[in-house]
Amino acid sequence: MTAARTWWTRIPAPVVDGVVAVVAVLDVLFNLEYTGRLEQATAALACAALAVRRRFPLPVFLLTLPASLMLDIVFAPFAALFTLAERSRDRRLLGGCAVLFAVASAAPWPLDDLSSHERTWTLVYFFYTLATAAAPVLLGQLVQARRDLARRLVEIEEAREHERLLHSQAVLARERAQLAREMHDVVSHQVSLIAVQAGALQVAATDPDFSEGARTIRALSVDTLDELRHMVTLLRASGGRATELTPQPTLADLHRLITTSGIDAELIGELPPNINTPAQRAVYRTVQEALTNVRKHAPGASASVRLWQADNGTAFGVTVTNTPSTRPSLPLPSSRQGLIGLRERAELLGGSFESGTTADGGYELSLRIPTETN
Template identity: 85%
Template sequence: MAVAVAVADCLLNLEDTSAVGQAMAALACVALATRRRFPLAVFLLTLPASLMLDIVFAPFAALFTLAERSRDRRLLTVCAVLFALASAAPWPLSDFASHDRTWTVVYFFYTLATAAAPVLLGQLVQARRDLRRRLVEIEEAREHERLLHAQVVLTRERAQLAREMHDVVSHQVSLIAVQAGALQVAVKDPDVKDGVRAIRSLSVDTLDELRHMVTLLRASGGRATELTPQPTLADLHRLVTTSGIDTELTGELPPNIGTPAQRALYRTVQEALTNVRKHAPGARATVRLWHEAGAFGVTVTNTPPTRPSLPLPGSHQGLIGLRERAELLDGTFEAGATADGGYRVTLRVPSDGDA
């Protein structure tokens, strides 16, 4: 559609035009077909036609596309000035000396003001596109926060339930088992003795089951671990590929890493990628697994953001939790900005602390 309108614009201004001018007009119209792929080059190709003919649509379309895709406002200003110069300058250029210079200056500023329209419209389209993308990111972040909040609530409930079962139910079942044992020794009737023995046996079995349940609840409700099923390094590749970030996973780890250390490595990568998505929109990340003499770990590094980030709600406890995980494993956790404006987090676990 844009090419057809540009052709019509050129045909209306081809009267008494040289072959060179016609060729430049044709080049400008044909180049518009690739303006979305090469916006700057296409705009520059429309300038000769603007110099030789009184056309506006082809350079305007190219300038709009460039403004829609470029974030360099100085470049856009230079392009608008170039278009105004090409439109205001007389053709052939040898006529400049005899041309009315006052009219040339007036027409230059008029054209420059007109060129602001496609530039501003293109920037508006770009801003709307960025805003839609930002709203999606905010919604994803809020959904993630809601999930984390639900996990925290469930974790606390499980921890409280584990305490109640340990302090109340287990204590009472233990008393039943003790009383049944004492009664088993005291009674003489064989039938009663068998019944008491069955009560004591069931009480002991129930107590074992309760202790097992308390252990599971504490494992999913304690500070060092999360909700079951627990993630391991086998889930790391899926975490990276589904993070929504351009992420590269490199390196490897020893095969005999304990389960607590695997969870700590997984949670470190998970928290780091979540922070990249929230605070560094458009950044790329690298997850590097490594091991050396006496230690192993993971380093997550991201590039600077390509778009400004909006302040999002958060608990501000993520890095604190990762540091506590590292301390539980006798390891270290480091986080900080890089020299190029990115961010890096590193978890280091000693080889004898991964049990």
């Protein structure tokens, strides 16, 4: 199956179209004997229309029907019907087109009254042609299903790779959190005791040299505590290189977040730089959660991130809107707590958070923060 796919996909589309046109012309030439100009014109039109069958499959198929009515040809309508079946998911349309081809092939030309015997054979030939027309329809649907399956397998593999990455990052985050707890609960406690004891010795010492040594030990212990607190903060905030921007993300990090999100997203507008840190963090987390949801639940969609301020200056916020997905989404595991967390952040700042589907089938998140809380 892999080898067949390899050699088939290597053939350029123009080469395939050229072969189809040549075979259609040969099929017509074998049936042009004792025909008039009308029949020749319809046959030429049917062959020429095959050049655009990939772009306009239904009109091309309809253009082949007059030739099928006037001449005993099958390749041109079969090629058009196969292309239509490969691209259309409307089975009623495909069945109707197969019936139209069977009618055009079975009907006599020129159209005139038939005897009862000829009517019987016309009816028999109609069902025979209808059964034959099922071949390109089924083959086109099979090619379509195979293409969908290949795309689905690629998406499943991408989802598995994403889940493996998330799992490795979660393991790394747990290990760093555990290390941070050990450093905070054990090492920081011991260094704090050293600093306290050194301070007591410095106060109680009568020898100047002894007092200076105790002061040095106390100063080094305090510096060590500061470094340990900084390291604990970094370990708790960092979950791995793929998600690590800064321990406390701000509005300045939005551009990098959007450009590295892996989706087609744009940043519109700006907010004043004097917004306090909790508000900046809430805006950042809202954009981060929105882009993550687009990646997981709306594959192929594009998004716009709009920073805004109310005209009367009473509020500011961010609105993230994404278009509908262009590919089927995969059922990925989710804790369903992201939107709840964003709503809680907004309420802590005295603001509001809204989310829901848009009129065109997309999705929109909006965070509003009152200015007086800034």
